[in-house]
Amino acid sequence: MLKITAKAQPNELLAKVAELSGQNLFACYQCGTCSASCPFAPEMDLLPDKVIRQITLGMTDPLTSKTIWLCASCYLCVERCPRDIDMAKIMEALRQIHLRKNVDHVKVAQLPEIILEEVPPIALVANFRKNTG
Amino acid sequence: MQIAYYPGCTLKSSAQQYESSALAVLKALEIEPQEMKDWNCCGVVHALASDDIIHHVAPTRVFTQLQQQGSANVVTFCDMCYNSLAQANIFLKQEPQKCETINEFLESEHKYQGQIEILHLLPFLRDKVGFETLKKKVKHPLKGLRLFPYYGCKLLRPREIGIDDAEDPTILADLMHALGAEVIDDPLKIQCCGSHHVVDQQDIVVRQVEKIILRVQERGADAVVLSCPLCMFNFDSKQKQLLAPLPIFYFTQLICIALGLEKEALGLHYHRTNPLPLLQERQFLQVKQENML
Numbered sequence: 001m002l003k004i005t006a007k008a009q010p011n012e013l014l015a016k017v018a019e020l021s022g023q024n025l026f027a028c029y030q031c032g033t034c035s036a037s038c039p040f041a042p043e044m045d046l047l048p049d050k051v052i053r054q055i056t057l058g059m060t061d062p063l064t065s066k067t068i069w070l071c072a073s074c075y076l077c078v079e080r081c082p083r084d085i086d087m088a089k090i091m092e093a094l095r096q097i098h099l100r101k102n103v104d105h106v107k108v109a110q111l112p113e114i115i116l117e118e119v120p121p122i123a124l125v126a127n128f129r130k131n132t133g
Numbered sequence: 134m135q136i137a138y139y140p141g142c143t144l145k146s147s148a149q150q151y152e153s154s155a156l157a158v159l160k161a162l163e164i165e166p167q168e169m170k171d172w173n174c175c176g177v178v179h180a181l182a183s184d185d186i187i188h189h190v191a192p193t194r195v196f197t198q199l200q201q202q203g204s205a206n207v208v209t210f211c212d213m214c215y216n217s218l219a220q221a222n223i224f225l226k227q228e229p230q231k232c233e234t235i236n237e238f239l240e241s242e243h244k245y246q247g248q249i250e251i252l253h254l255l256p257f258l259r260d261k262v263g264f265e266t267l268k269k270k271v272k273h274p275l276k277g278l279r280l281f282p283y284y285g286c287k288l289l290r291p292r293e294i295g296i297d298d299a300e301d302p303t304i305l306a307d308l309m310h311a312l313g314a315e316v317i318d319d320p321l322k323i324q325c326c327g328s329h330h331v332v333d334q335q336d337i338v339v340r341q342v343e344k345i346i347l348r349v350q351e352r353g354a355d356a357v358v359l360s361c362p363l364c365m366f367n368f369d370s371k372q373k374q375l376l377a378p379l380p381i382f383y384f385t386q387l388i389c390i391a392l393g394l395e396k397e398a399l400g401l402h403y404h405r406t407n408p409l410p411l412l413q414e415r416q417f418l419q420v421k422q423e424n425m426l
Contacts, residue, residue, distance in 0.1 A: 020182045039324045043337060070337070073178065074325035075290035079299050092181035106333050119331055120147040120366050122213045125177040126329035129188070 002059055011058045013097075020093035027083045028052045034077035034087050040070040048077060048087055051094075068094040069105055069131065099133030106131035134261070136252075137204035138166035139195060141175055141214035148211070148362035150400025154385035155210050155254055157398035161270065162262055166208060171198055177213055179220040186231055190238060192221035196249050197241040206250035208257050210385075212287035212361035215253040219294035222247050253288060255304055255360055255384070256296045264311040272393040274313025278415060280387075281317045281354040281379075282306045283345070285364045286325050299323070305358060308384060312391040317354040321345045326367045335371070342371040346379055355411060356380040358387060370405045380408035390417050 018025060028049065035047040046054070046065040054061050062068065071091035078086050099105070106127060116124070144152040159166050173194055180188035195218065199207055209215050225232040226247035236244045258267065282305030289295045289302055297304045300323065306316040324345065327338030346368070349357070356379050357368060365381055372378035386399050396418070401408055412418040 020184065022183045039341060040337065070330075070334075072286075072325050072328040072330065073181065074286040074328065076286070076323070076325070079290050079292060086181075089181045096182045096185070111332065115332060118370070120362055121142040122177050122211070122363050123329050123331050123366065125142075125174065126213070126363075127332040129176075129178045130329060131333070 002057060009058060011056075013060055013063070014055050014058070016097055017055055017090060017093045020096055021086065021089035023086055023090055025052050025056050025085075025090070027085055028056075029083060031082060033080050033082065034085075037076045037080050038071075039074070039076070040072070043070055048091075052085070052087075052090065062094055063098060067091075068098070073130075095130065096133075099131075102133060104132040108132065134163070135165045135167060136257075137199060137202065137207040138168050139172055139175075139199075139207050139209045139214060139218070140168060141172075141209060141211045143211055143213075143362040147366060147403075148383075150403045151210055151362060151365070151383045151385060153398045153400050154383060154389045157394045158258075158385050158388045158392070161392055161394055162267070164262070169195075169199055169202060169204065169207065173198075175214040175217045176221070177217055179217050179224070186234060189221055189224060189231070189235055192218050193225060193232075193235045193245055194239055194241075196222065196225075196245045196247075197236075197239055197243060199249055200243045200245055201241070204249065206252060208252045208254055210254045210360070212253070212285065213363060215251065216287040216294060219251045220291070222249065222251055223293055253296055253360075255288065255308070258308070259304060264308055267308070267388070268311040271312055271391045273391055273417065275309070275387060275391055275417065276313050278314045278417070279317055279353050279355045280309050280314050280358045280382075281319065281349040281352075281356070282309060282322060283326075283357050283359045283364065283368070284322050285359065285361050286323075286328075287361055289323060305360070305384060309358060309387070312387060314387070317349055317352045319345075319349050319352060321348055326361075326364045327371075328363060328367075331363075331367055331371070338367050339371045339374070342368050343375060346372055346375060350377070350379060354379060355415075356382055356408070358382050358384050360384055372406055378406045380404070380406055380411050382408065 032049045044067040046067045051062040073088040176191035289299045327341040331338045368381045
């Protein structure tokens with residue numbers, strides 16, 4: 001539940017995301033171009049523009065959303081953002097905040113052997129770089 | 134012409150047909166790629182967090198090795214290697230302090246500062262060889278073959294390292310026209326294939342691949358042409374539920390066919406969606422199936 005009070009509260013998540021991503025989240029004017037461009041938006045529980053809005057409002061929902069793990073850093077939204085916000089860096093920052101608590105998103109030991117044998121090494125390295133700390 | 138060549142891990146494992154066909158093409162063009170010595174993984178994805186310096190070490194080590202081996206430029210065939218090397222190179226130039234830290238960590242003789250030029254094979258063929266030159270060498274034009282050129286992400290984005298227009302690239306289409314093929318264009322050519330989700334969220338890749346294949350099939354495509362080994366794997370292996378899956382080719386395999394190069398270089402037995410029926414029906418390849426698969 002979102003509470004907006006007259007007295008400003010320190011927004012720790014915003015500060016951390018801004019530090020790790022190097023992005024000014026307040027530059028976003030909520031046009032939704034990122035969400036319209038994202039090939040994985042239909043799978044997301046929180047659209048990318050909403051991720052930014054919720055963080056600036058002091059909400060921590062993005063940290064537990066599926067969205068941050070669906071972003072493959074394909075950079076289509078970054079290419080199209082009229083405010084030059086690097087959304088891929090914001091998603092990476094959110095993943096890093098999660099992974100640095102020593103909680104991997106993919107359990108490597110539990111992946112089926114057939115997948116490990118079949119997929120190219122670039123898929124494995126990319127996946128583990130994005131989903132493990 | 135000699136040039137240093139960085140292969141990366143996937144060309145030595147699941148994309149061997151890409152390496153063999155690309156090397157055959159370069160040989161036919163009298164270009165001698167010299168595989169660099171003592172190469173390591175490129176890191177695959179560019180580290181995006183501002184304090185994540187350790188993940189820039191892998192690509193930087195590749196550059197210091199190249200520098201020690203006296204190379205001013207390097208060509209790579211894999212889109213993911215190209216992307217991570219090219220992005221790391223820009224990062225090292227823009228962040229001199231972090232570059233210094235990495236150099237100190239690597240303890241190499243020559244400090245690296247971003248001097249090496251990173252080239253993907255596609256712009257190398259366009260800019261250093263020329264598609265017109267290639268066109269003159271075509272012996273068997275790919276007449277009547279309707280190809281959908283698929284670019285994905287890594288060759289185009291971020292814009293700073295893109296080899297072509299980020300929204301409407303034409304480099305693969307231009308190359309296919311030079312080989313005499315027809316081109317089917319579609320805006321989905323720049324969408325992500327699902328990438329590394331193939332490891333733990335295959336459904337997403339299947340949906341993405343099926344969406345793209347069904348759309349270009351409706352537009353009349355006979356096959357897909359691409360350059361990324363991960364896109365190749367995803368497209369080639371995730372069409373199982375489709376009634377009529379499309380063959381997927383590396384652009385280098387199609388150059389081999391058009392130039393009439395040795396069939397062994399094609400490596401068609403690595404494909405999961407059999408490309409032979411299409412190639413034989415259109416008489417681009419006259420071989421017995423058992424010799425190829």
